[in-house]
Amino acid sequence: MMKTLSSGNCTLSVPAKNSYRMVVLGASRVGKSSIVSRFLNGRFEDQYTPTIEDFHRKVYNIRGDMYQLDILDTSGNHPFPAMRRLSILTGDVFILVFSLDNRESFDEVKRLQKQILEVKSCLKNKTKEAAELPMVICGNKNDHSELCRQVPATEAELLVSGDENCAYFEVSAKKNTNVDEMFYVLFSMAKLPHEMSPALHRKISVQHGDAFHPRPFCMRRVKDTGAYGMVSPFARRPSVNSDLKYIKAKVLREGQARERDKCTIQ
Numbered sequence: 001m002m003k004t005l006s007s008g009n010c011t012l013s014v015p016a017k018n019s020y021r022m023v024v025l026g027a028s029r030v031g032k033s034s035i036v037s038r039f040l041n042g043r044f045e046d047q048y049t050p051t052i053e054d055f056h057r058k059v060y061n062i063r064g065d066m067y068q069l070d071i072l073d074t075s076g077n078h079p080f081p082a083m084r085r086l087s088i089l090t091g092d093v094f095i096l097v098f099s100l101d102n103r104e105s106f107d108e109v110k111r112l113q114k115q116i117l118e119v120k121s122c123l124k125n126k127t128k129e130a131a132e133l134p135m136v137i138c139g140n141k142n143d144h145s146e147l148c149r150q151v152p153a154t155e156a157e158l159l160v161s162g163d164e165n166c167a168y169f170e171v172s173a174k175k176n177t178n179v180d181e182m183f184y185v186l187f188s189m190a191k192l193p194h195e196m197s198p199a200l201h202r203k204i205s206v207q208h209g210d211a212f213h214p215r216p217f218c219m220r221r222v223k224d225t226g227a228y229g230m231v232s233p234f235a236r237r238p239s240v241n242s243d244l245k246y247i248k249a250k251v252l253r254e255g256q257a258r259e260r261d262k263c264t265i266q
Contacts, residue, residue, distance in 0.1 A: 014059065014068040016249065020192065021070040021090050025112050026097035027105040028076030031140040034173035035097060036073045039183060039198050040231055044174050050075075053083075057235035061228040062193045069196060072237070083240075088119045090243050093190045094135040095182075100170065101141055101148040106156065109137060113159060134190040135166045136182055143172040165189050195227035 024032045033054065037043050040056055054073040059066065072087055088094075096112050098105040113135070120133055137159050139151060153170065160166040167189065169182040180199035187197045194200055238246070 014066045018066060019068040019070070020092045020190070021072060022093045022095065023072045023074065023087050023091035024095045024097065025074050025084075025087075025109075025116075026076060026138075027099075027102070027108040030076065030097045030099040030102065030105045031173045032076070032095075032097045033073055035095065035138065035140065035171070035179060036071055038173055038176055038179045040071075042176075042198075044176070053237065055235055055237035057232040059230055059232060060193070060196055062195050063227070067193065067196065069192075070235070085115075085119055086240065086243055088116050089247050091116075092134075093186055093192075094133070095138055095186065096135065097138045097140055098151065099141050100139045100151055101144050103150040106139075106151045110159065113137070132165045132189075134186060136186045137166065137168045138182060139168070139170040140173055142170040142177060143175045193227075196229075200227075 024036060026032050028050065029048065033049075034044055036054070036056065037045060040058065052075050056071040056073070058069045058071070060069070061067075072091070074084065074087055094116060096109045096116075098109040116133070116135070137156060139153075139156055153168075156170075157168050160168045167182075167185050169178050169185070171178040171182055173179060180197065184194070184197040184199055187194065
């Protein structure tokens, strides 16, 4: 199964097995969108704009293989619980963000972590797979004074203890502290190509005006790695129907992989 992306005169085919979705969750005003912005374009916006739900897509060509990373930046208010559950079901990797100076946002992350594990366990039961669940707990705003801190690092680290697929980072989206390192570890846990992480793959952002030029989008090469990438300027959040089909295809794909593994073992 291939996903075909059309951009101007350029058509990109991405195998379904190389398509991933990263879901960013957390309370309002904790810096979820700022962390995503750092990843996509290396910028930080001082002005706060409440997120309803933002969807981004980055496409890579890594040593001749196409990869797609969809990023779902969710609302902190969660007005529709069913949609949040659907977002979790479609997620492959997760970033849970809280603010170090806001105890309530940390409590929300604990609730979200529990919900993700419960929702994903239902999907695992359908595939009968003990699937890995790469996740980062992210304490943002570590540039603030220690006097403002409401969540001790030792308490936050308890959420990831004993789970090799879960890590804790204290970051500052504003100062760009530990953000690249956090993504690198998350992608490593997810077994994604290391060129997809921002520290090793510098971002490009296709300007809106480029869409009107009669030429394909360009992918900028990372020196000596054979990796290219671009941020899609016209990415749209898939419909609910598309997400349901995505989940069904994932269950089928993982079931087929399990059967292949059985044959190999036997």
